[in-house]
Amino acid sequence: MRIKSIDTVTLKIPFGDLYDGPRAKRRGWTEFDTLLLRIETEDGLVGWGEAFAYSCASAVRAAVHDMIAPLAIGRETSDIPALNRDLQKELHIWGRYGITIFALSGLDIALWDIAGKRAGKSLSALLGRRRGHVPAYASLVRYGGAEPIATMTQKAVAEGYGDVKLHEVTYQAIAAARAAVGPHIRITTDVNCGWSLAEAEELLPKMRDLDLFWVEEPIFPPEDYETLAALRRRFGVPLSAGENACTATEFRRLIAALDYPQPSVIKVGGVSEFLAVARLAGVAEKTLMPHSPYFGPGYWATLQLAAHLEHVGLFEFLYVRPEAFSGHDIPLPQQGHIAIPDMPGIGFVPDEDVLRRYRVA
Structure with missing residues (x-):
């Protein structure tokens, strides 16, 4: 049609x-x-x-x-x-x-x-549904101080999250989160390309000592796969990137350098390109950690892809409280897991009142 x-x-x-x-x-x-x-x-x-x-x-x-x-x-x-x-x-x-x-x-x-x-059918059923739940991690915004970071990391863990992602760039801030929750919670940090190469070389051994699950986008440009591969070999710290990469063509170059590729369905080229990235990750035996911190149809589509794909690990849940959600009955984490809807399409049904209230002319 x-x-x-x-x-x-x-x-x-x-x-x-x-x-x-x-x-x-x-x-x-x-x-x-x-x-x-x-x-x-x-x-x-x-x-x-x-x-x-x-x-x-x-x-x-x-x-x-x-x-x-x-x-x-x-x-x-x-x-x-x-x-x-x-x-x-x-x-x-x-x-x-x-x-x-x-x-x-x-x-x-x-x-x-x-x-x-x-x-x-739901998108996941159309493609082939494998699971009805996905583990989520709490993706904290950047707070920049030891006290709020420790407080918010502990808050997320108390709500049942076994994985917490920071957006911190200093050793002191990241160490504060580790100290706050102990060794049994997996912690990652998204540097957002904030380190120079020299800073990455200095800080990655410290990230290894803190037992970080991964370090995300440590350097600029984030798709510098040769440098990322060299850092990974040299320091043995798992690395991730990909939220800012577009199309599977870019991921074909990037995947080999990473432990956890991170396509974003609203950036990479949609569901079609996301599925192409997933095929590349499957061949390379790499686990996808999709970028999905917003709450519109991209959130719903990412859940459907997580229900379908074997190589999706964790769902990124931005740990904030919006005034409203653009869709009805959004599935939210409970004890660190999200139940994935099985409604026709991606499951998104717009809340027309919210669309009217928050629409930009």
Whole structure:
């Protein structure tokens, strides 16, 4: 069936980071920028997708309407990966990274949502469902001080999480989390490319001594696979990256250098490219740790992929409290696990009241 229309909804939803104690500095990140795509086919089916929009929602929205929609409306949807590939080819003069692929990711997710609905199955059942639950880790925002880090790490563990991810870059902060919960909780840290090579060489042995489960994006650029592979061999610390990598082509170069590849369905090119990355990871016998810290259709699609794929390890749950969720009945962690819905498509049903309240004109 062919695509009839492509519409977008831009949202700004405030959130709290769950910490009420003293801070060394004010919070920097206080709202979720969310771009939803609503795709309707000629037979009246509607699918929902999400494109990465953090601080770039207007640019990604423009890419959807000015670049994607003119090429996609009227196209047949029976082979979604083939359509995705065709659109990448037609759009390649604007690059196969960043804004263009973010926009295409939203379209692809929505088309897979429609495919499941047309079949009367969840996306995971359509692909082949393997499990109904997935273990989650608490992904803490960056607090920057030992006291809030210790407090929040302990809070997450008390709620049943066996894995906690920090977004800290200093040894003192990371060590505070380890001291707060002891040796039996797995701890990771996402450096967000914050270390120079010299700093990585100094700090990775200390991360090994703290028994970190992995260190994420230790250096810039995050896809410098040769340097990552050398650091991994030299220091023996598990490394992860991939949330900022687009398409399976990039992961083909990256996977060998990592312990845990981290595709983001709203950035990598949607479900189609995520599945291609998963095939590469399976051949390499690597466990995927998907990037999924937002709460729109990308969250729901990632859960469906976790239900289907053998090589998905943990689900990333951003440990915050949004004022509202854009979809009804979002599945949240209970004792460190999430029950994966088995509803048609990705399972996302928009909350129209929330869309009206938080919509950006």
